[in-house]
Amino acid sequence: MIVVLSVVLAGLLAVIVRRETRSTGTATVAAARPLPAPEPTARPSTAQVRRATAELDRRSPGRDTSAWSVRGARARATSVPILMWHVVATPKPGTPYPDLWVTPEQFAAQVDALRGAGFTAVTTEDLWKAWHGTGTLPRHPVVLSFDDGDLSHVTNAAPVLARAGWPGVLNLAVNHLGPKGLPMWGARRLVREGWEIDSHTVDHLDLTTLDDAALAEQLTRSRMLIERRLGVSTRFLCYPAGRNDDRVRAAARQAGYVAATTVVPGIAAPTDDPFQLPRIRVGPTTTPESLVDQARGTAAPPTVVGPA
Numbered sequence: 001m002i003v004v005l006s007v008v009l010a011g012l013l014a015v016i017v018r019r020e021t022r023s024t025g026t027a028t029v030a031a032a033r034p035l036p037a038p039e040p041t042a043r044p045s046t047a048q049v050r051r052a053t054a055e056l057d058r059r060s061p062g063r064d065t066s067a068w069s070v071r072g073a074r075a076r077a078t079s080v081p082i083l084m085w086h087v088v089a090t091p092k093p094g095t096p097y098p099d100l101w102v103t104p105e106q107f108a109a110q111v112d113a114l115r116g117a118g119f120t121a122v123t124t125e126d127l128w129k130a131w132h133g134t135g136t137l138p139r140h141p142v143v144l145s146f147d148d149g150d151l152s153h154v155t156n157a158a159p160v161l162a163r164a165g166w167p168g169v170l171n172l173a174v175n176h177l178g179p180k181g182l183p184m185w186g187a188r189r190l191v192r193e194g195w196e197i198d199s200h201t202v203d204h205l206d207l208t209t210l211d212d213a214a215l216a217e218q219l220t221r222s223r224m225l226i227e228r229r230l231g232v233s234t235r236f237l238c239y240p241a242g243r244n245d246d247r248v249r250a251a252a253r254q255a256g257y258v259a260a261t262t263v264v265p266g267i268a269a270p271t272d273d274p275f276q277l278p279r280i281r282v283g284p285t286t287t288p289e290s291l292v293d294q295a296r297g298t299a300a301p302p303t304v305v306g307p308a
């Protein structure tokens with residue numbers, strides 16, 4: 001295990017060094033390098049997987065939206081905080097980008113605080129339908145989004161959300177699907193749990209650096225692969241590291257997406273450009289209280305710009 005982790009770390013460092021030494025190079029060179037994303041969590045033991053699976057089976061309650069009372073003009077005018085997590089696991093000392101990790105205990109406390117404050121989780125599709133007058137929302141909606149695709153989303157985040165009867169939103173970089181990132185069984189389980197799977201492209205590249213053909217491929221191929229491998233269609237995009245510009249947004253629309261999320265801090269409003277929806281970054285230093293304040297809009301979200 002230590003050997004495997006060392007190899008992963010060495011590889012990651014090599015990528016970072018290469019990126020930095022090439023930073024004055026051409027866009028084409030930069031485009032070939034995936035943007036930084038947190039390293040995958042270590043492989044779980046068979047017992048851990050069995051435990052998580054059993055817990056999810058026991059707790060998959062299905063969604064009950066019958067109590068959602070916000071509809072019509074009120075739904076069309078409702079702003080929704082979209083929260084952003086990355087890895088939900090305890091980082092080992094020396095882990096790159098520790099700010100992208102929250103421990104399972106921190107995550108559970110954050111979700112408990114949101115529930116205690118009256119929030120109810122919805123998907124991006126829920127808010128989209130509400131904003132377009134065809135769907136209802138709960139009184140205090142919130143989207144819980146998870147970037148990249150990591151085993152910890154299945155083993156650590158999903159059971160907490162299942163207990164709440166809440167869906168998550170996975171922003172999946174399709175090349176994270178597999179034994180080194182999010183195993184297929186895990187991705188399928190999230191789908192069965194009612195999670196929404198949105199596109200985070202295929203290779204997690206900086207979309208603003210790609211030529212038109214490569215850009216279109218990242219956008220269309222990711223949708224196609226998500227549909228083919230997981231059996232769900234997605235109309236929502238999350239830009240890797242939030243990187244987007246006019247050309248990227250136009251290409252996203254052209255590829256069939258109807259909205260996209262960024263890493264610009266803020267609460268998403270129906271008056272926003274649907275292709276520039278802000279989010280609220282949640283990290284290890286986000287206390288449950290400050291998260292509630294940020295989701296309510298009574299405290300400003302952090303303006304940290306980092307990997308995503």
Ligand SMILES: [Zn+2]
Nearest residue numbers: 147148241308
């Ligand atoms: Zn990402």
